[in-house]
């Protein structure tokens with residue numbers, strides 16, 4: 001049983017024209033489809049039909065799509081989620097454009113997750129036959145792929161157990177009230193494989209989005225992204241800096257509707273048997289922003 | 305061109321036509337607690353004690369409740385004053401971070417005031 005990755009982030013935007021300008025011209029995503037009040041995008045090094053869906057009206061998260069390695073994983077996850085006490089419904093091919101059959105449920109954190117195995121394969125922008133290293137005419141930041149997300153929940157410990165039991169995720173890092181066995185979990189970074197995190201959960205209100213992140217290669221690309229954000233008047237929340245947690249290099253910034261985005265590079269390899277890193281609240285500032293070493297006003301309060 | 309008066313300190317800030325409260329305050333050298341600056345996170349709410357404003361973008365229901373649309377709540381990053389307004393921040397004061405901008409804004413305000421008071425078309429000397 002294996003969740004492959006965060007397949008798509010489906011978010012609300014208040015103004016589609018402004019949002020399209022940001023995701024296409026600043027981030028460099030490729031529009032693959034539009035229907036009704038929705039626009040679909042993929043990044044250049046992704047092969048599936050889309051990884052970002054924008055829906056006009058409101059702000060914040062509509063849902064996440066999680067792609068699994070085998071179609072039998074869908075049944076297995078349905079079984080496990082039901083056993084955990086979550087109500088699961090079936091979704092059929094076409095309910096999401098170019099996405100196959102799957103399941104849908106609301107997590108204990110009040111976020112909507114979909115799980116699927118099939119998506120129309122468009123192919124990366126460099127192809128698979130003697131491919132070049134990157135497309136020559138990237139636009140703006142030119143992100144290669146969607147990477148991960150951070151959401152908030154009243155009980156991150158419950159979400160840690162849920163993701164472990166249902167998705168077979170494991171935590172790579174945690175923030176806890178103390179090092180004691182009975183400590184409360186304030187935040188958890190979870191994954192199914194070598195990627196340092198696919199989903200992180202921070203204590204906060206139910207059902208909210210902190211950010212979703214795009215992958216970059218290294219510090220230089222992160223710095224260049226920040227330069228482009230200044231050129232395009234994209235509000236930067238913080239960065240470029242490093243996260244102590246995951247060791248990733250980052251810029252947090254906002255899309256034109258106020259949804260927080262991130263570009264994220266680096267992060268060490270995760271392994272199931274690697275001892276988990278534990279952070280305590282006295283070092284949370286350094287854990288989140290490794291150089292400023294203190295949280296900004298916005299980190300825990302600015303959500304959509 | 306409207307002005308923003310900050311209660312209770314009485315600072316008066318000159319806005320360009322179509323400018324939001326947040327943008328005007330920052331362009332006049334002030335800073336206060338803001339988040340996304342794009343109408344999504346609800347952090348930048350202030351109270352509008354007098355005057356009228358309109359929102360220059362649709363505001364999500366998760367950001368402004370039904371009541372907050374009529375009770376004087378002003379989402380400052382999206383609120384464009386249509387008359388002179390008086391606002392009060394919630395639990396903090398504005399911080400002057402760029403005094404040079406403050407001076408420039410004050411000059412612009414006095415000039416606009418003089419222009420408004422003079423006979424139509426006449427431009428007062430500095």
Ligand code: FES
Pocket residue numbers: 258338339340341342343344345346347348349379380381382
């Ligand atoms: S700063 Fe986020 S809504 Fe105004």
Ligand SMILES: [Fe+2]
Pocket residue numbers: 148149150211213262264
């Ligand atoms: Fe992140």
